[in-house]
Amino acid sequence: MGIKISLEKCIGCSLCVRACALNAITVADKKAAIDTAKCNLCAACVEACKKYQAITITKETSSKINVNDYANVAVFIEQHGGKVAGVSFEMLGEGRKLADQLGEKLVAVLLGSGMAEAAGDLVKYGADKVVYFDSPELAMFRDDTYAALMCEFVDSDKPAILLAGATAVGRSFIPKVAARVWGGLTADCTKLDIDTERRLLLGTRPAFGGNLMATIIAPHHRPQIATVRHKVMKAAARDDGRIGDIVVKKVDASKIAERTKILDFVREVESTVNITEADIIVSGGRGMGKAENFELIRGLAEALGGAVGASRAAVDAGWIPYSHQVGQTGKTVCPKLYIACGISGSVQHMAGMQSSDYIIAINKDPAADIFQIANLGLVGDALQVLPELTRAFKERG
Numbered sequence: 193m194g195i196k197i198s199l200e201k202c203i204g205c206s207l208c209v210r211a212c213a214l215n216a217i218t219v220a221d222k223k224a225a226i227d228t229a230k231c232n233l234c235a236a237c238v239e240a241c242k243k244y245q246a247i248t249i250t251k252e253t254s255s256k257i258n259v260n261d262y263a264n265v266a267v268f269i270e271q272h273g274g275k276v277a278g279v280s281f282e283m284l285g286e287g288r289k290l291a292d293q294l295g296e297k298l299v300a301v302l303l304g305s306g307m308a309e310a311a312g313d314l315v316k317y318g319a320d321k322v323v324y325f326d327s328p329e330l331a332m333f334r335d336d337t338y339a340a341l342m343c344e345f346v347d348s349d350k351p352a353i354l355l356a357g358a359t360a361v362g363r364s365f366i367p368k369v370a371a372r373v374w375g376g377l378t379a380d381c382t383k384l385d386i387d388t389e390r391r392l393l394l395g396t397r398p399a400f401g402g403n404l405m406a407t408i409i410a411p412h413h414r415p416q417i418a419t420v421r422h423k424v425m426k427a428a429a430r431d432d433g434r435i436g437d438i439v440v441k442k443v444d445a446s447k448i449a450e451r452t453k454i455l456d457f458v459r460e461v462e463s464t465v466n467i468t469e470a471d472i473i474v475s476g477g478r479g480m481g482k483a484e485n486f487e488l489i490r491g492l493a494e495a496l497g498g499a500v501g502a503s504r505a506a507v508d509a510g511w512i513p514y515s516h517q518v519g520q521t522g523k524t525v526c527p528k529l530y531i532a533c534g535i536s537g538s539v540q541h542m543a544g545m546q547s548s549d550y551i552i553a554i555n556k557d558p559a560a561d562i563f564q565i566a567n568l569g570l571v572g573d574a575l576q577v578l579p580e581l582t583r584a585f586k587e588r589g
């Protein structure tokens with residue numbers, strides 16, 4: 193993409209200067225000039241200059257991409273402090289499935305320092321090949337550096353598909369990669385599949401506030417890139433019998449970004465249970481009636497050694513802090529057991545828990561939507577059922 197000002201059409205009115213939030217435009221001698229280093233091609237100036245049509249943004253066509261040059265599925269392996277993040281095992285599991293559907297290879301891309309053993313282990317979790325960029329400069333995430341090296345990988349290996357977790361890290365640098373390599377990015381996917389006839393990635397994600405699911409394709413761009421929510425896909429299982437290639441890459445000093453420096457790493461101390469890691473979650477909704485009744489939810493969670501979740505209605509009512517909210521605007525969870533108490537089962541709530549292994553719903557309305565995805569449904573008053581359940585579990589030890 194590029195931006196141009198027609199000096200013939202420009203009258204130096206400064207409307208574009210006022211429209212530009214990045215202060216990228218100046219007017220001198222009645223002619224506007226754009227600092228392209230500052231411009232992010234948002235097109236606000238084009239809109240402001242509608243009357244004179246002096247500013248145009250030109251889009252290159254993607255014809256420079258020959259989609260047939262690209263093959264295989266690549267997965268970005270996120271790591272923190274030298275430990276592979278859980279979301280990456282989910283990406284490996286999903287990537288393996290897509291690669292098998294296409295009859296192609298799964299390539300894991302790891303950026304880190306002193307992680308040779310972890311790189312080798314990625315083969316055991318499904319990768320056919322691991323590309324490992326090893327440098328002390330990569331020990332901690334820096335988006336410019338990671339983006340530059342990921343672009344280097346895309347240019348050399350030409351993967352048809354690239355997956356990454358929709359985490360703070362993935363969301364930060366993957367869009368840069370997509371823009372630079374002319375990839376087609378679908379962010380925040382909750383489901384991936386392959387159109388086997390056209391050999392295209394189908395990236396499904398919630399749209400319009402979660403009221404419908406949109407499936408997006410990128411037929412003219414490569415790689416087809418998707419960021420995927422944590423805990424939505426099943427993690428790959430370890431298979432010690434698997435073998436694959438490990439390619440250790442040297443890091444070119446010119447790829448190390450100098451714009452940012454890591455001064456310190458401060459771990460956030462969480463005062464509440466991290467529900468995304470819990471195996472058992474007992475969740476309460478508006479049907480619990482009031483904040484005090486959440487004690488019944490806590491009681492059962494404690495008896496089961498689980499964590500406490502909540503619907504947005506319960507959070508909005510101030511009965512429990514937001515950190516416990518499950519759903520589209522809360523956390524996505526995938527426990528072995530999810531017990532939904534007094535929760536109706538809105539699409540937004542279900543988007544955050546429907547991939548739980550086993551779902552029990554307690555609701556006094558037999559027609560509640562939550563029963564459609566529940567493995568076990570109890571039609572009844574949660575205020576009466578919960579103390580009984582807690583007592584029964586405590587008795588069993």
Ligand SMILES: Cc1cc2nc3c(=O)[nH]c(=O)nc-3n(C[C@H](O)[C@H](O)[C@H](O)COP(=O)(O)OP(=O)(O)OC[C@H]3O[C@@H](n4cnc5c(N)ncnc54)[C@H](O)[C@@H]3O)c2cc1C
Pocket residue numbers: 401402476477478479480502503504505506517518519520521522523533534535536537538539540541544554555556557560572573574575
């Ligand atoms: C953009 C957007 C994002 C959203 N994000 C989220 C999100 O992240 N998470 C989320 O949860 N919601 C989210 N919502 C809100 C969502 O649409 C619902 O409003 C919300 O999930 C409803 O919560 P609830 O099931 O607790 O309440 P309700 O829908 O009011 O359901 C209460 C249920 O309790 C039952 N009940 C009542 N009394 C009892 C009793 N004594 N015993 C047993 N059952 C009883 C009722 O039959 C009913 O089914 C979002 C909405 C929008 C528009």
